[in-house]
Amino acid sequence: xxxxxxxxxxxxxxxGLVIGFVQVGAESAWRTANSESVRSSAGEDDRIAELxxxxxxxxxxxxxxxxxxxxxxxVDAIVxxxxxxxxxxxxxxxxxxxxIPVLLADRSVEQSDEDLYATRLGSDFVxxxxxxxxxxxxEFADADGTAVLELEGTVGSAPANDRKAGFYEVLxxxxxxxxxxxxxxxxxxxxxxxxxxxxxLQSHDxxxxxxxxxxxxxxxxxxxxxxxxxxxxxxEDVRVIIVDGSAAGFQAGADGKVDYIVECNxxxxxxxxxxxxxxxxxxxxxxxxxxxxxxYGPDEFAxxxxxxxx
Ligand code: GZL
Numbered sequence: 001x002x003x004x005x006x007x008x009x010x011x012x013x014x015x016g017l018v019i020g021f022v023q024v025g026a027e028s029a030w031r032t033a034n035s036e037s038v039r040s041s042a043g044e045d046d047r048i049a050e051l052x053x054x055x056x057x058x059x060x061x062x063x064x065x066x067x068x069x070x071x072x073x074x075v076d077a078i079v080x081x082x083x084x085x086x087x088x089x090x091x092x093x094x095x096x097x098x099x100i101p102v103l104l105a106d107r108s109v110e111q112s113d114e115d116l117y118a119t120r121l122g123s124d125f126v127x128x129x130x131x132x133x134x135x136x137x138x139e140f141a142d143a144d145g146t147a148v149l150e151l152e153g154t155v156g157s158a159p160a161n162d163r164k165a166g167f168y169e170v171l172x173x174x175x176x177x178x179x180x181x182x183x184x185x186x187x188x189x190x191x192x193x194x195x196x197x198x199x200x201l202q203s204h205d206x207x208x209x210x211x212x213x214x215x216x217x218x219x220x221x222x223x224x225x226x227x228x229x230x231x232x233x234x235x236e237d238v239r240v241i242i243v244d245g246s247a248a249g250f251q252a253g254a255d256g257k258v259d260y261i262v263e264c265n266x267x268x269x270x271x272x273x274x275x276x277x278x279x280x281x282x283x284x285x286x287x288x289x290x291x292x293x294x295x296y297g298p299d300e301f302a303x304x305x306x307x308x309x310x
Pocket of ligand 1: 027028030243244
Protein backbone atom coordinates (compact mmCIF):
# COMPACT_ATOMS: atom_id res chain seq x y z
CA UNK A 1 0.00 0.00 0.00
CA UNK A 2 2.89 2.36 0.86
CA UNK A 3 4.33 1.98 -2.64
CA UNK A 4 0.94 2.62 -4.23
CA UNK A 5 0.59 5.72 -2.09
CA UNK A 6 3.93 6.82 -3.48
CA UNK A 7 2.59 6.52 -7.01
CA UNK A 8 3.76 3.19 -8.33
CA UNK A 9 6.80 0.93 -8.22
CA UNK A 10 9.35 3.74 -8.23
CA UNK A 11 12.02 4.42 -5.66
CA UNK A 12 9.58 5.62 -3.02
CA UNK A 13 8.78 3.60 0.04
CA UNK A 14 6.69 3.87 3.20
CA UNK A 15 9.21 6.36 4.58
CA GLY A 16 8.77 8.83 1.74
CA LEU A 17 9.52 9.80 -1.83
CA VAL A 18 12.80 9.69 -3.72
CA ILE A 19 13.13 12.90 -5.77
CA GLY A 20 15.82 13.56 -8.36
CA PHE A 21 16.96 17.18 -8.77
CA VAL A 22 18.96 18.11 -11.88
CA GLN A 23 20.36 21.57 -11.11
CA VAL A 24 21.88 24.02 -13.64
CA GLY A 25 25.24 24.34 -11.87
CA ALA A 26 26.87 26.64 -9.31
CA GLU A 27 27.47 29.72 -11.48
CA SER A 28 26.04 32.38 -9.19
CA ALA A 29 25.02 33.25 -5.63
CA TRP A 30 21.45 32.90 -6.88
CA ARG A 31 22.09 29.32 -7.94
CA THR A 32 23.89 28.40 -4.73
CA ALA A 33 21.02 29.82 -2.67
CA ASN A 34 18.53 27.93 -4.81
CA SER A 35 20.38 24.62 -4.32
CA GLU A 36 20.60 25.26 -0.58
CA SER A 37 16.88 26.04 -0.39
CA VAL A 38 15.88 22.85 -2.25
CA ARG A 39 18.30 20.65 -0.30
CA SER A 40 17.21 21.96 3.11
CA SER A 41 13.51 21.82 2.29
CA ALA A 42 13.84 18.21 1.13
CA GLY A 43 15.92 17.31 4.17
CA GLU A 44 13.41 18.80 6.60
CA ASP A 45 10.38 17.28 4.87
CA ASP A 46 9.42 13.87 6.29
CA ARG A 47 7.42 13.17 3.12
CA ILE A 48 10.75 13.03 1.25
CA ALA A 49 13.01 10.02 1.90
CA GLU A 50 15.85 11.18 -0.36
CA LEU A 51 16.86 14.01 -2.71
CA UNK A 52 19.27 12.78 -5.40
CA UNK A 53 21.09 16.03 -6.36
CA UNK A 54 22.83 16.29 -9.73
CA UNK A 55 25.06 19.32 -10.54
CA UNK A 56 24.70 19.99 -14.27
CA UNK A 57 27.82 22.23 -14.27
CA UNK A 58 25.99 24.53 -16.77
CA UNK A 59 26.28 21.70 -19.34
CA UNK A 60 23.13 20.33 -20.98
CA UNK A 61 24.87 17.02 -21.81
CA UNK A 62 25.54 16.48 -18.10
CA UNK A 63 21.94 17.34 -17.28
CA UNK A 64 20.64 14.87 -19.87
CA UNK A 65 22.94 12.15 -18.53
CA UNK A 66 21.76 12.87 -14.99
CA UNK A 67 18.10 12.66 -16.00
CA UNK A 68 18.67 9.29 -17.68
CA UNK A 69 20.42 7.98 -14.57
CA UNK A 70 17.47 9.07 -12.45
CA UNK A 71 15.04 7.34 -14.83
CA UNK A 72 17.09 4.12 -14.53
CA UNK A 73 17.00 4.47 -10.73
CA UNK A 74 13.21 4.82 -10.99
CA VAL A 75 12.90 7.84 -8.73
CA ASP A 76 9.37 9.00 -7.87
CA ALA A 77 9.76 12.34 -9.64
CA ILE A 78 12.44 14.37 -11.40
CA VAL A 79 12.90 18.11 -10.86
CA UNK A 80 14.79 19.76 -13.73
CA UNK A 81 16.21 23.29 -13.87
CA UNK A 82 16.98 23.35 -17.62
CA UNK A 83 20.16 25.28 -18.44
CA UNK A 84 18.76 26.13 -21.91
CA UNK A 85 15.25 26.06 -23.40
CA UNK A 86 15.72 23.53 -26.22
CA UNK A 87 16.86 19.89 -26.60
CA UNK A 88 14.66 18.26 -23.93
CA UNK A 89 11.87 16.51 -25.90
CA UNK A 90 13.52 13.09 -26.14
CA UNK A 91 14.50 12.72 -22.49
CA UNK A 92 11.16 14.10 -21.33
CA UNK A 93 9.46 11.44 -23.47
CA UNK A 94 11.70 8.80 -21.87
CA UNK A 95 10.60 9.97 -18.40
CA UNK A 96 6.94 9.92 -19.47
CA UNK A 97 7.33 6.40 -20.90
CA UNK A 98 8.87 5.33 -17.58
CA UNK A 99 5.86 6.85 -15.78
CA ILE A 100 8.10 9.30 -13.89
CA PRO A 101 6.67 12.84 -13.65
CA VAL A 102 8.98 15.79 -14.36
CA LEU A 103 8.64 19.18 -12.68
CA LEU A 104 10.55 22.25 -13.91
CA ALA A 105 12.19 24.46 -11.29
CA ASP A 106 13.38 27.99 -12.15
CA ARG A 107 13.97 28.03 -15.93
CA SER A 108 11.55 26.88 -18.63
CA VAL A 109 11.79 24.72 -21.75
CA GLU A 110 10.36 25.53 -25.19
CA GLN A 111 6.58 25.74 -25.56
CA SER A 112 6.34 22.54 -27.69
CA ASP A 113 7.45 20.43 -24.71
CA GLU A 114 4.69 21.80 -22.49
CA ASP A 115 2.75 18.49 -22.31
CA LEU A 116 5.87 16.61 -21.18
CA TYR A 117 6.21 18.19 -17.74
CA ALA A 118 3.74 18.56 -14.87
CA THR A 119 4.45 22.14 -13.80
CA ARG A 120 7.06 24.92 -13.68
CA LEU A 121 7.79 26.70 -10.42
CA GLY A 122 9.82 29.80 -11.16
CA SER A 123 10.01 33.46 -12.01
CA ASP A 124 8.34 35.35 -14.83
CA PHE A 125 11.54 36.43 -16.58
CA VAL A 126 9.68 38.57 -19.14
CA UNK A 127 8.13 40.54 -16.28
CA UNK A 128 11.58 40.98 -14.73
CA UNK A 129 12.76 42.45 -18.05
CA UNK A 130 9.72 44.73 -18.17
CA UNK A 131 10.53 46.06 -14.69
CA UNK A 132 14.09 46.87 -15.80
CA UNK A 133 12.77 48.54 -18.96
CA UNK A 134 10.22 50.58 -17.03
CA UNK A 135 12.95 51.93 -14.76
CA UNK A 136 15.02 53.05 -17.77
CA UNK A 137 12.12 54.78 -19.57
CA UNK A 138 11.23 56.58 -16.31
CA GLU A 139 14.80 57.49 -15.29
CA PHE A 140 15.72 58.74 -18.78
CA ALA A 141 12.30 60.12 -19.72
CA ASP A 142 13.74 63.53 -20.63
CA ALA A 143 16.89 62.27 -22.32
CA ASP A 144 17.46 61.98 -26.07
CA GLY A 145 18.85 58.73 -27.45
CA THR A 146 19.66 56.89 -24.18
CA ALA A 147 22.69 54.68 -24.87
CA VAL A 148 22.32 51.12 -23.52
CA LEU A 149 24.85 48.32 -22.99
CA GLU A 150 23.42 44.86 -22.24
CA LEU A 151 25.11 41.93 -20.50
CA GLU A 152 23.03 38.87 -21.43
CA GLY A 153 22.76 35.65 -19.43
CA THR A 154 23.56 32.15 -20.73
CA VAL A 155 22.89 31.94 -24.48
CA GLY A 156 19.66 30.03 -25.11
CA SER A 157 18.47 30.14 -21.50
CA ALA A 158 14.94 31.25 -20.64
CA PRO A 159 16.06 34.05 -18.28
CA ALA A 160 18.39 35.50 -20.92
CA ASN A 161 15.82 35.24 -23.72
CA ASP A 162 12.95 36.57 -21.63
CA ARG A 163 14.73 39.30 -19.66
CA LYS A 164 15.81 40.68 -23.04
CA ALA A 165 12.29 40.34 -24.51
CA GLY A 166 10.59 42.09 -21.59
CA PHE A 167 13.15 44.91 -21.51
CA TYR A 168 12.78 45.89 -25.18
CA GLU A 169 9.02 45.27 -25.13
CA VAL A 170 8.83 48.26 -22.76
CA LEU A 171 11.50 50.43 -24.45
CA UNK A 172 10.00 49.86 -27.92
CA UNK A 173 6.40 49.84 -26.69
CA UNK A 174 6.71 53.35 -25.31
CA UNK A 175 8.48 54.66 -28.40
CA UNK A 176 11.39 55.47 -26.10
CA UNK A 177 14.38 57.06 -27.84
CA UNK A 178 17.31 54.71 -27.12
CA UNK A 179 20.38 53.27 -28.82
CA UNK A 180 21.55 49.70 -28.00
CA UNK A 181 25.32 50.16 -28.31
CA UNK A 182 26.20 46.51 -27.68
CA UNK A 183 24.84 43.28 -26.18
CA UNK A 184 26.96 40.22 -25.34
CA UNK A 185 26.58 37.14 -23.11
CA UNK A 186 28.56 36.88 -19.88
CA UNK A 187 27.04 33.44 -19.17
CA UNK A 188 25.64 34.61 -15.79
CA UNK A 189 29.13 34.57 -14.21
CA UNK A 190 31.16 37.36 -12.56
CA UNK A 191 34.18 36.53 -14.74
CA UNK A 192 32.01 36.63 -17.86
CA UNK A 193 30.55 40.00 -16.90
CA UNK A 194 33.99 41.47 -16.21
CA UNK A 195 35.49 40.19 -19.45
CA UNK A 196 32.61 41.43 -21.61
CA UNK A 197 32.61 44.84 -19.90
CA UNK A 198 36.36 45.16 -20.56
CA UNK A 199 35.65 44.56 -24.26
CA UNK A 200 32.74 47.05 -24.17
CA LEU A 201 35.06 49.69 -22.68
CA GLN A 202 37.63 49.13 -25.43
CA SER A 203 35.08 49.96 -28.11
CA HIS A 204 32.79 52.47 -26.36
CA ASP A 205 33.78 55.70 -24.60
CA UNK A 206 32.06 55.62 -21.16
CA UNK A 207 31.03 59.22 -21.84
CA UNK A 208 28.74 57.81 -24.53
CA UNK A 209 27.15 55.14 -22.31
CA UNK A 210 24.12 55.95 -20.16
CA UNK A 211 23.09 52.59 -18.66
CA UNK A 212 24.23 48.98 -18.31
CA UNK A 213 21.50 46.32 -18.11
CA UNK A 214 23.02 43.14 -16.60
CA UNK A 215 20.80 40.02 -16.60
CA UNK A 216 22.12 38.98 -13.17
CA UNK A 217 24.06 40.29 -10.15
CA UNK A 218 27.25 38.33 -10.86
CA UNK A 219 27.73 39.80 -14.32
CA UNK A 220 26.79 43.28 -13.06
CA UNK A 221 29.32 43.06 -10.22
CA UNK A 222 31.99 41.78 -12.61
CA UNK A 223 31.23 44.70 -14.93
CA UNK A 224 31.47 47.13 -12.00
CA UNK A 225 34.97 45.77 -11.28
CA UNK A 226 35.95 46.33 -14.93
CA UNK A 227 34.55 49.88 -14.87
CA UNK A 228 36.43 50.79 -11.69
CA UNK A 229 39.66 49.36 -13.08
CA UNK A 230 39.14 51.62 -16.10
CA UNK A 231 38.49 54.69 -13.93
CA UNK A 232 34.76 54.70 -14.71
CA UNK A 233 32.36 55.37 -11.83
CA UNK A 234 29.49 52.81 -11.79
CA UNK A 235 26.22 54.39 -10.67
CA GLU A 236 27.59 57.80 -11.69
CA ASP A 237 29.20 57.76 -15.17
CA VAL A 238 27.20 54.67 -16.13
CA ARG A 239 23.92 53.76 -14.39
CA VAL A 240 23.62 50.04 -13.56
CA ILE A 241 20.62 47.67 -13.43
CA ILE A 242 21.03 44.13 -12.09
CA VAL A 243 18.63 41.19 -11.67
CA ASP A 244 18.54 38.70 -8.74
CA GLY A 245 18.93 40.68 -5.51
CA SER A 246 21.81 39.00 -3.70
CA ALA A 247 23.30 40.64 -0.60
CA ALA A 248 26.38 41.52 -2.69
CA GLY A 249 24.10 43.22 -5.21
CA PHE A 250 22.33 45.20 -2.49
CA GLN A 251 25.68 46.13 -0.94
CA ALA A 252 26.79 47.53 -4.30
CA GLY A 253 23.52 49.43 -4.39
CA ALA A 254 24.04 50.80 -0.88
CA ASP A 255 27.54 51.85 -2.04
CA GLY A 256 25.98 53.85 -4.91
CA LYS A 257 27.32 51.56 -7.66
CA VAL A 258 23.97 50.03 -8.68
CA ASP A 259 20.84 52.06 -9.48
CA TYR A 260 18.05 49.48 -9.71
CA ILE A 261 17.68 45.86 -8.57
CA VAL A 262 15.02 43.57 -10.05
CA GLU A 263 14.49 40.70 -7.61
CA CYS A 264 14.55 37.07 -8.75
CA ASN A 265 13.76 34.82 -5.79
CA UNK A 266 15.74 31.51 -5.47
CA UNK A 267 14.28 30.51 -2.09
CA UNK A 268 11.43 28.25 -3.17
CA UNK A 269 12.39 24.81 -1.75
CA UNK A 270 9.29 24.38 0.42
CA UNK A 271 6.93 25.29 -2.44
CA UNK A 272 8.81 22.85 -4.69
CA UNK A 273 8.49 19.94 -2.24
CA UNK A 274 4.76 20.58 -1.89
CA UNK A 275 4.40 20.53 -5.68
CA UNK A 276 6.45 17.33 -6.02
CA UNK A 277 4.34 15.52 -3.41
CA UNK A 278 1.14 16.72 -5.11
CA UNK A 279 2.32 15.66 -8.57
CA UNK A 280 3.44 12.17 -7.44
CA UNK A 281 0.15 11.83 -5.56
CA UNK A 282 -1.75 12.52 -8.77
CA UNK A 283 -3.11 15.89 -7.64
CA UNK A 284 -3.96 18.53 -10.24
CA UNK A 285 -1.39 21.35 -10.18
CA UNK A 286 -1.18 24.56 -12.22
CA UNK A 287 1.07 24.36 -15.28
CA UNK A 288 2.91 27.47 -14.06
CA UNK A 289 3.40 28.45 -10.40
CA UNK A 290 5.02 31.91 -10.08
CA UNK A 291 7.57 32.78 -7.42
CA UNK A 292 6.86 36.02 -5.50
CA UNK A 293 9.39 38.82 -6.17
CA UNK A 294 9.78 42.60 -6.28
CA UNK A 295 12.18 45.38 -7.41
CA TYR A 296 14.12 47.99 -5.45
CA GLY A 297 15.41 51.55 -6.05
CA PRO A 298 18.33 53.42 -4.44
CA ASP A 299 16.39 54.68 -1.41
CA GLU A 300 15.53 51.08 -0.40
CA PHE A 301 18.91 49.33 -0.73
CA ALA A 302 20.32 49.97 2.76
CA UNK A 303 17.08 49.05 4.55
CA UNK A 304 16.55 45.90 2.47
CA UNK A 305 20.18 44.67 2.68
CA UNK A 306 19.81 42.94 6.10
CA UNK A 307 16.80 41.01 4.79
CA UNK A 308 18.62 39.39 1.88
CA UNK A 309 18.75 35.62 2.34
CA UNK A 310 21.85 34.95 0.15
C1 GZL B 1 16.95 32.92 -12.83
C2 GZL B 1 18.13 31.99 -12.81
C3 GZL B 1 19.35 32.72 -13.21
C4 GZL B 1 19.76 33.80 -12.21
C5 GZL B 1 21.23 33.74 -12.37
O1 GZL B 1 15.83 32.28 -12.30
O2 GZL B 1 17.93 30.92 -13.72
O3 GZL B 1 20.42 31.79 -13.27
O4 GZL B 1 19.22 35.06 -12.52
C6 GZL B 1 21.46 32.25 -12.42
O5 GZL B 1 21.94 34.33 -11.32
O6 GZL B 1 22.70 31.95 -12.94
